[in-house]
Amino acid sequence: MSTTAPSTERNGYTSWLLAPGVFWMILFLVAPIMMIVYVSFWTQTTFAINSTLTLDSWKNFFSSEAYVGALWTTLRLWLIVLALTFIIGYPAALFVGLLVKSKTVSTVLLVLCVIPFWTSFLIRVLAWRPMLGKEGAINIILQELGLIDSPIEVLLFSELSVIIGMTQIYVVFMVGPIAFMLGRIDRNIIEAARDLGAGFGRIFWKIIFPLSLPGVVVGAIFVSVMVLGEFATSGALSGRKVNLLGNIIVTQVGSLKWAMASVVGVILTILLGIVVAGFLRIVDLKSEL
């Protein structure tokens, strides 16, 4: 009896500790997402919306070239930014996480990478404007160096500027997890492989890369979730030329077309679900971390 009494008391204690957080998430996270699914089947009239169920908004989405186009643009930009963050981020992570011998230097470099994350997201987006513009820093530098005669106009207010901006903003989320996994590799394995005569290429592909894969997957999930849900960077750096699913949601809500916004919301949710589930199939994160 003396053992069961405190145990049930502690169980009660656990549920009291969890209840507020769980209720908060059900009420303000799960219910809103359910609501998006539900409202996507509502009937939209010019200025109002009512709960008569219909497939009209769904039909509208798939019959509109602009909306389906936004879906493809989103997918294309996501793949490009994902690939770029990986290609640009991996060598940096390799240096910071594995090649730097001193723990202090590695920490300092990592902190240097993370610091921009503490500043305003919108200011970081905006900072690309004086960089990429027709009279921007990059064009001026290239002209001074004599590499180009006239400014490159495609740098700003194009798909390219959105890709550059997103890559710079999100690459840190790729570097962090990869550097973390690389830092945990037992250096003795690499030493042993080298002693047995393996070259760096072989060591990299046989040991280093497979061991860093969970970091790549976590980084890819972070980047994917953020890029797929983006609308601010594409809005601010493309001059409204690049429309992602997120941009459609914003404009639809702006004109009180809640049902259409919800359809796009559901499509985005499904897309995210597929992408995240796909990445989680590559490695079993629970056993790796």
Place this chain on the structure above:
Amino acid sequence: MDSKLLKPVLAVYVAAFILFLYGPFIVLGILSFQQGPEGGPQFPIIEWSTYWYRHLFGLTPPSRIAPLPVGEALLRSLTLAFMTMVTATVLGVMAAQAFRRRFKGAGIVFYLIVLGMMVPGVLTGLGTSLLANNVVGVERHWWTTAFVAHVVYTFPFAFLVMLAILNRFDGSVEEAAWSLGVSPARTFRKVTFPLIFPGVLSAMLFAFTLSFDEFPRTLFASGRDQTLPLAIYGTFSVEIHPNIFAFGVMTTLFSFSLLAIYGILMGLSVRRAKKIAMQEDIS
């Protein structure tokens, strides 16, 4: 490839990488000292001046460029970030404390909480405003709908930070207190909390900065009155002037001073913990 060559090559690469991360910011910082009010948001710098900083604080004679509407927005953002910080940290500490013991459904609860930071803001924002508008029928405000959406976003961060701290925490001190007949609540206040305080501080820093900077959720859920990120976003659509660059520099300095305060408090609490440990060793 030779690894002797690899290291210097990658060192140069990392330097370039860091330049890529900071480049836009450096340019923005330089241009914030553009001459005013005629100087535009681009090179060359006509003449170095602090005009746009004075413009930001309303210290310049009125010109055709309207001052940024940041005063009230800043106050709202600070209040919202503070409310979010307190709520998210309390929820995070409670949930992480519960996770120290095995219980049924732990996996589901874990994913439910972490979902809050993974779902894009555009979706939580849309869903929250749909719920408020069409079901509950309440008006959206920054201190109601935007606040709950901010907590949904920051609570998982606080929870994960606390989980990491509590995992490394030695439970035997608590058990000692319990076996002496101290109630769980009192044990938490007197024993656990002082030990996990550095973690709480980190959770608070996360929650505050994330909420202060939060944009997509706020855009949908905050209704009429603008928070600071919304005010900045509003300037995007119109012609930009160097005053927004000066403002960017100011917010960055603000973020850094928050980090500095965090660093100082952290250092103090670590030193205090060391002192206590030393005293125990002596006695």
